[in-house]
Amino acid sequence: MQYLGSKARIAKWIINEGKKAFPDCNQFFDVFSGTGTVAFEALDQGYKVSANDFEGYSFCIIKSLLSLPRSGLDQLITELSNLHNETLLLNKDRLFMKELFEEEKEYFKSNAKHNLSWESYREFCEKTPIIDGTRDDIDKLRTEGKWNLFSCYYANTYFGIRQCLQLDTIRELAEKQDEVSKTHLQAATIAAMTYGVSSTTHLAQYLRPTSKPRAVHLIERRQFDFIDEVQHRLLQMRNIPLSTFGTHVYKLDYISALKQENPNSEWIVYADPPYFKEHYSRYYHVLNTFYLYDFPYLTFNPITKKVTEGRYRLERNTSDFGKRGTVVKAFTKLFSSCKEKRFKLMLSYAETSLVKKNIIIELSEEAGLKTTIQETELMHSSQGKYANKTVQEYLFCFEP
Secondary structure (H helix, E strand, C coil), X not given: CCCCCCCHHHHHHHHHHHHHHCCCCCEEEECCCCCCHHHHHHHHCCCEEEEECCCHHHHHHHHHHHCCCCCCHHHHHHHHHHHHCHHHHCCCCCHHHHXXXXXXXXXXXXXXXXXXXXXXXXXXXXXCCCCCCCHHHHHHHHHHCCCCHHHHHCECCCECHHHHHHHHHHHHHHHCCCHHHHHHHHHHHXXXXXXXXXXXXXXXXXXXXXXXXXXXXHHHHHCCCHHHHHHHHHHHHCCCXXXXXXXXXXXXXXXXXXXXXXXXXXXXXXXXCCCCCCCHHHHCHHHHHHHHCCCCCECEECCCCEEXXXXXXXXXXXXXXXXXXXXXXXXXXXXXXXXXXXXXXXXXXXXXXXXXXXXXXXHHHHCCCEEEEEEEEEEECCCCCCCCEEEEEEEEEEEC
């Protein structure tokens, strides 16, 4: 999936440096696993792996990728094919979307013929009815227990009309599966959502049709078919082998996760904590909503007296590593926990992060750890701004 903190491009480098620094270790614990790319690389290179992430969407991704059997995927792919039936998309829970669904089709046709009225499409998007965030309305939706969350919350914001109907229908199908198939289906959809969303490089803000080029761009994005994409991902999943080792996957804070494993000097703990103050729960809140499907209360702007533009969940996780007032304490806890359990520790961090390199070294020395550092250049996303930038990426290796 597209992910701001992804280490996919340097995962092999990270594992190879870990082998050089700690040649006697055969177990690898990724405690901020994100999308699981580093943990998967470690598994592929023969380590016994454990992985953890506190965010629900990440937990779902890494559980699917690292720890579950691939049985049942063929049946799931077949069932997904049936979801193209408009009767299922517009079942009793979502039938109120029929008129909007048909209108969106006409805009798709107009765009294909190069005679789109972008002002008309803008008005269509702006006037699409979505939940305004009042607790009474949300409580009513919760009581009804229908499969129409995305249709009610996000139509013509993060996703188009058909896309919202597809996401609701896929999530309804997931709930009818056994736990293994449900997790694979949710994970494949969550990953696909990051490519079909009407946003920039994350899901903190959605795009609007403010000009003809932007309207055309949005319509093209909103023709992205989630059912086809999820099927494609599940087909790929069948070809990914699992290690013979059992992989433990947790959904805990990092300190609680470290407590799950017994003291052992053969463990490498890999930590890739948030680098900056903008928490991942803000950038990927819509993914958590798909995972939880809990009809969340939304954050409210007291000045405009409206739901905040990003339509953020009211309940979102924050990390001590992302706060200036707590980040030093968080590192101290991480270092002391690893020292106490005799774990080797590898830490990914960037030069642009909240804590500078010399401070991290000082904190590790105070905890009784010795340090070696490797560096590489990595292109960091500008998060929708003018240009991406190359940043020096550090890999700290600590041991008692």
